[in-house]
Amino acid sequence: MNGQIEALLREEDPGRLENLWRRADEVRRAQVGDEVHLRGLVELSNHCQRSCTYCGLRAPNRCLERYRLSAAEVLACASQAVRLGYGTLVIQAGEDPGIEARWLTEVIRAVKAITPLAITLSLGEREDAELREWRSAGADRYLLRFETSNPELYRRIHPSRPGRLSDRVAILGRLRDMGYAIGSGVMVGIPGQSYADLARDIELFAELDLDMIGVGPYLAHPDTPLANDPGLADGVQVPASESMTCKTVALARLVCPRANIPATTALATIDGRSGRELGLRRGANVWMPNLTPQCYRALYQIYPAKAGVRDEAETHHGQLMAVLARLGRSPGRGRGDAALAVQPSSEQVEHDHGSTRAAGGYRWYVQ
Ligand code: 5AD
Numbered sequence: 001m002n003g004q005i006e007a008l009l010r011e012e013d014p015g016r017l018e019n020l021w022r023r024a025d026e027v028r029r030a031q032v033g034d035e036v037h038l039r040g041l042v043e044l045s046n047h048c049q050r051s052c053t054y055c056g057l058r059a060p061n062r063c064l065e066r067y068r069l070s071a072a073e074v075l076a077c078a079s080q081a082v083r084l085g086y087g088t089l090v091i092q093a094g095e096d097p098g099i100e101a102r103w104l105t106e107v108i109r110a111v112k113a114i115t116p117l118a119i120t121l122s123l124g125e126r127e128d129a130e131l132r133e134w135r136s137a138g139a140d141r142y143l144l145r146f147e148t149s150n151p152e153l154y155r156r157i158h159p160s161r162p163g164r165l166s167d168r169v170a171i172l173g174r175l176r177d178m179g180y181a182i183g184s185g186v187m188v189g190i191p192g193q194s195y196a197d198l199a200r201d202i203e204l205f206a207e208l209d210l211d212m213i214g215v216g217p218y219l220a221h222p223d224t225p226l227a228n229d230p231g232l233a234d235g236v237q238v239p240a241s242e243s244m245t246c247k248t249v250a251l252a253r254l255v256c257p258r259a260n261i262p263a264t265t266a267l268a269t270i271d272g273r274s275g276r277e278l279g280l281r282r283g284a285n286v287w288m289p290n291l292t293p294q295c296y297r298a299l300y301q302i303y304p305a306k307a308g309v310r311d312e313a314e315t316h317h318g319q320l321m322a323v324l325a326r327l328g329r330s331p332g333r334g335r336g337d338a339a340l341a342v343q344p345s346s347e348q349v350e351h352d353h354g355s356t357r358a359a360g361g362y363r364w365y366v367q
Pocket of ligand 1: 054055056145147185186187216217218219220221266302303
């Protein structure tokens with residue numbers, strides 16, 4: 001399968017690309033339907049103890065003013081999510097030990113007590129005991145991108161803490177055992193990422209049987225060491241383009257047909273207004289509107305010129321509803337949990353997708 005995925009990543013023939021987009025859209029509709037789940041994003045803190053070479057929040061970046069929201073501010077975001085009809089609150093932050101486990105436990109309990117929202121956490125590599133405590137308090141899902149499946153590249157871009165080897169795939173397994181729905185993903189076009197690496201990343205999505213997959217283009221941040229890295233030779237290096245990101249979204253849909261896949265802010269950032277729309281037409285079924293209070297938005301600068309930094313939640317909401325209407329899609333109702341796998345009859349699979357096969361225990365729709 002790896003060879004076929006790599007060939008599709010390298011595909012440039014417009015007709016064959018149209019085929020890929022169409023198949024991803026068909027599988028999306030057949031497997032997760034026309035609803036687009038809306039997840040309100042709260043950027044809880046931009047403090048970070050790590051030194052990832054691609055990320056603007058990295059600890060050594062002294063050009064950034066740091067902030068952390070109060071519990072009251074998070075609860076206000078949760079109320080707004082309910083008012084706007086969203087089913088999930090995504091609480092994201094840098095890897096910030098200043099977010100105390102007990103404090104967040106109380107916040108999770110409070111959100112759960114006053115709203116019907118599902119809670120997704122995205123807080124980096126925390127202690128198992130903390131992850132377990134938050135799960136018991138009511139957190140439903142956890143997002144932790146493995147960033148790249150190439151161990152050597154991973155070590156280069158995501159230095160471990162002293163004496164503690166970073167193994168995000170192992171953490172994802174433990175999160176699943178704790179009862180979280182798990183999400184992961186990668187950046188597309190990170191300097192040093194080859195086509196073979198990205199093809200392997202996509203295979204790993206299927207092997208991990210992810211409930212959620214987030215992918216976006218790499219965007220260079222001037223205050224990071226990776227900003228001036230030219231990457232691999234032409235023809236080997238994956239470009240950080242809109243088209244390559246869409247190919248990755250489409251292939252993620254084909255290898256994980258029932259996953260929840262967002263049209264990410266990073267995709268919107270490289271392609272203005274139509275980035276999200278493209279993602280939604282090429283396999284994605286989730287939109288994560290930003291609910292972070294306006295005064296902090298610009299400070300959550302993972303990469304520069306992030307889309308939607310100035311949009312008020314209500315304005316953004318109006319725009320997203322217009323996009324959904326244009327695409328003939330409807331806003332999701334309820335929490336938007338990952339759809340349980342339904343094994344289609346082999347006859348139906350043959351009929352719908354001619355070339356569908358089971359490989360390595362998972363179903364895939366790549367030709
Ligand atoms: N460009 C694009 N995406 C980035 N991320 C971090 N830095 C960048 C960047 N410069 C992504 C990582 C991280 C997620 C929260 O944002 O994949 O997991």
